[in-house]
Amino acid sequence: xxxxxxxxxGGETTERLITEIFMSAFQNKELLRSGDCALLPGxxxxxxTTDSFVVQPVIYPGGDIGRLSVCGTVNDLLAGGAEPKYxxxxxxxxxxxxxxxxxxxADSMAETAREAGVMxxxxxxxxxxxxxxxxxxxxxxxxxxxxxxIGPEMCRPGDALLISGTLGDHHAAILGxxxxxxxxxxxxxxxxxxxxxxxxxxxIRVHAxxxxxxxxxxxxLNELAKSSKVxxxxxxxxxxxxxxxxxxxxxxxxxPLYMGxxxxxxxxxxxxxxxxxxxxxxxSRYGENAARIGGAAETHGYGTxxxxxxxxxxxxxxxxxxxxxxxxxxxxxx
Amino acid sequence: xxxxxxxxFLTEYDGEKTxxxxxxxxxxxxxxxxxxxxxxxxxxxxxSGPGCPVCVTVSAYxxxxxxxxxxxxxxIVTFGDLIRVPGSGASLSDAAALGADxxxxxxxxxxxxxxxxxxxxxxxxxxxxxxxxxxVYARLVELSEEDGQKNVRLLTSLKTMPEVVxxxxxxxxxxxxxxxxxxVCAVSGYRIFEPLAEKYxxxxxxxxxxxxxxxxxxxxxxxxxxxxxxxxxxxxxVTAEGNTSAIxxxxxxxxxxxxxxxxxxxxxxxxxxxxxxxxxxxxxxRGLDRDRVAEGCRCAFVLQGKETSTACPLFGKNCTxxxxxxxxxxxxxxxxxxxxxxxxxxxxxxFRP
Numbered sequence: 001x002x003x004x005x006x007x008x009x010g011g012e013t014t015e016r017l018i019t020e021i022f023m024s025a026f027q028n029k030e031l032l033r034s035g036d037c038a039l040l041p042g043x044x045x046x047x048x049t050t051d052s053f054v055v056q057p058v059i060y061p062g063g064d065i066g067r068l069s070v071c072g073t074v075n076d077l078l079a080g081g082a083e084p085k086y087x088x089x090x091x092x093x094x095x096x097x098x099x100x101x102x103x104x105x106a107d108s109m110a111e112t113a114r115e116a117g118v119m120x121x122x123x124x125x126x127x128x129x130x131x132x133x134x135x136x137x138x139x140x141x142x143x144x145x146x147x148x149x150i151g152p153e154m155c156r157p158g159d160a161l162l163i164s165g166t167l168g169d170h171h172a173a174i175l176g177x178x179x180x181x182x183x184x185x186x187x188x189x190x191x192x193x194x195x196x197x198x199x200x201x202x203x204i205r206v207h208a209x210x211x212x213x214x215x216x217x218x219x220x221l222n223e224l225a226k227s228s229k230v231x232x233x234x235x236x237x238x239x240x241x242x243x244x245x246x247x248x249x250x251x252x253x254x255x256p257l258y259m260g261x262x263x264x265x266x267x268x269x270x271x272x273x274x275x276x277x278x279x280x281x282x283x284s285r286y287g288e289n290a291a292r293i294g295g296a297a298e299t300h301g302y303g304t305x306x307x308x309x310x311x312x313x314x315x316x317x318x319x320x321x322x323x324x325x326x327x328x329x330x331x332x333x334x
Numbered sequence: 335x336x337x338x339x340x341x342x343f344l345t346e347y348d349g350e351k352t353x354x355x356x357x358x359x360x361x362x363x364x365x366x367x368x369x370x371x372x373x374x375x376x377x378x379x380x381x382s383g384p385g386c387p388v389c390v391t392v393s394a395y396x397x398x399x400x401x402x403x404x405x406x407x408x409x410i411v412t413f414g415d416l417i418r419v420p421g422s423g424a425s426l427s428d429a430a431a432l433g434a435d436x437x438x439x440x441x442x443x444x445x446x447x448x449x450x451x452x453x454x455x456x457x458x459x460x461x462x463x464x465x466x467x468x469x470v471y472a473r474l475v476e477l478s479e480e481d482g483q484k485n486v487r488l489l490t491s492l493k494t495m496p497e498v499v500x501x502x503x504x505x506x507x508x509x510x511x512x513x514x515x516x517x518v519c520a521v522s523g524y525r526i527f528e529p530l531a532e533k534y535x536x537x538x539x540x541x542x543x544x545x546x547x548x549x550x551x552x553x554x555x556x557x558x559x560x561x562x563x564x565x566x567x568x569x570x571x572v573t574a575e576g577n578t579s580a581i582x583x584x585x586x587x588x589x590x591x592x593x594x595x596x597x598x599x600x601x602x603x604x605x606x607x608x609x610x611x612x613x614x615x616x617x618x619x620r621g622l623d624r625d626r627v628a629e630g631c632r633c634a635f636v637l638q639g640k641e642t643s644t645a646c647p648l649f650g651k652n653c654t655x656x657x658x659x660x661x662x663x664x665x666x667x668x669x670x671x672x673x674x675x676x677x678x679x680x681x682x683x684x685f686r687p
Binding site for chain 1: 337368370371372373418427428431440545546549656666675676
């Protein structure tokens with residue numbers, strides 16, 4: 001077996017790579033929780049996460065790799081219930097990269113870090129031979145406040161599912177730029193601190209959060225269902241997808257349910273708080289298109305043939321099982 | 335007719351058992367995406383036909399691509415689906431992991447840009463498809479000719495629908511009606527199915543790809559059972575005669591010839607090949623007949639609507655989307671892939687919530 005692109009696509013193949021190679025080599029109970037970040041014991045609970053960013057092109061409609069490298073890591077910390085504090089940044093620069101481009105990207109990182117309320121406190125730079133590319137790794141540290149208990153294993157039957165905005169924008173923006181398809185789609189890359197904190201400040205009982213990235217909403221819900229041992233039911237008509245992304249995906253045979261975002265959070269909240277939570281998210285920055293898309297239910301006989309994890313009620317009233325992404329999410333050919 | 339009435343009819347139908355084949359892979363995918371099976375009476379059975387281009391490609395074609403990919407000057411350019419289809423041994427994805435230059439594109443025209451950038455290399459397009467994609471390849475050949483582009487080739491596996499549908503009808507399958515492929519009808523015109531409808535006394539209905547369009551077509555097919563007629567329920571796109579300029583382009587560049595279909599063997603006059611005057615563009619497409627499938631693989635029967643995917647002994651066990659043994663499990667349009675997606679762990683494709 002060799003590494004193929006499918007190993008990096010965020011679906012089932014990625015999960016297997018992580019479980020079979022990294023989890024089994026590094027295993028410890030923090031890693032085994034499989035959350036967006038680890039919560040470490042100490043005087044306080046410290047949340048730690050790391051992510052590498054290799055997106056091409058490095059500047060795309062609505063953002064750039066610098067902004068992305070901050071958003072991705074900050075949102076992972078938020079999803080773990082932490083208040084993001086510090087980032088480190090490691091740069092791998094390829095020869096030929098224009099300094100002006102690097103400057104622009106660094107400025108964008110700084111601005112996004114300011115917006116997210118985090119400090120970039122350590123860094124590293126390496127240069128390798130290449131064609132002017134640039135990759136960034138960021139690690140993030142945050143503190144989880146006393147008494148806050150949220151995590152991928154905490155969804156409960158009866159929970160309402162809220163999504164903070166339209167699906168697939170980042171994925172479509174990158175793909176459109178790469179393929180030179182003219183469109184008005186911009187990436188949704190954004191740090192979601194204000195949105196998440198307003199929920200906690202207002203006492204919303206958030207049970208679980210996930211940053212909707214690679215693999216898309218369908219894959220992430222499958223992972224949550226597995227961790228929490230519940231099943232989810234979604235309403236297709238409630239799913240927010242912009243007109244442009246809808247047509248773009250239709251053109252290429254992609255499904256927005258399997259396309260990634262970089263500034264969307266999925267919340268599993270107590271049903272009693274759902275309406276208030278939705279209102280708060282909609283009022284917060286980046287949350288104007290938030291929607292209630294379904295809920296969690298009891299699963300009977302988890303993992304058996306008759307107990308699908310994620311079911312979509314389609315526009316025409318049919319029921320479709322949504323599985324995790326398989327392979328690379330390839331476009332159709334005719 | 336309001337959608338609610340159509341839905342009620344199809345849900346409550348308790349007449350004679352009726353089997354409908356959707357020929358086109360895009361319909362197979364749309365049926366799963368809309369959860370249409372969950373809405374139909376148990377007396378209405380849907381089976382998938384041979385209209386997923388990747389699924390009907392023989393192993394010799396994949397083997398030939400892999401062989402071509404081993405020459406350092408060659409670059410294989412392809413749509414995504416084909417990358418993971420196993421040949422008699424490896425897939426293109428395996429070849430790429432070992433260093434072959436395989437590039438995925440979304441439009442065949444992208445090959446021209448690539449070929450101009452690297453004039454020293456030979457770019458070979460894996461030109462798989464039906465009547466729908468053939469015009470694009472025809473245009474690609476014409477443009478390469480006009481530009482004097484010398485490093486573009488096609489390895490074709492192009493097939494046409496009426497001949498294979500004729501075989502399905504005559505081989506004694508129990509198909510009562512056909513959801514005619516919307517895109518093929520758009521190019522070739524719905525008339526191409528009239529001779530078959532009359533010959534075999536079975537209805538063909540051209541349909542779009544939205545959930546309600548498919549439901550309306552299924553309603554019409556159940557109603558028309560036993561009648562040899564063609565109906566067009568996709569009039570905003572499909573006409574009787576089709577797209578004459580596309581048909582013209584295809585016949586300028588390609589000629590008819592026998593073609594081998596995975597599981598179905600050689601079918602007379604069901605393929606398209608580059609004409610003699612364009613053979614310099616051909617990367618060796620003729621005579622690719624050998625078809626080795628994995629032991630136990632039932633793709634051949636699934637493609638003819640004679641068996642369901644779940645009846646295959648490999649389904650969900652040795653053959654899954656992440657480790658496919660047959661082409662029907664690879665493509666998003668494949669019958670097995672869709673059946674697998676609609677079952678929680680691959681063992682129960684007949685899920686009805």
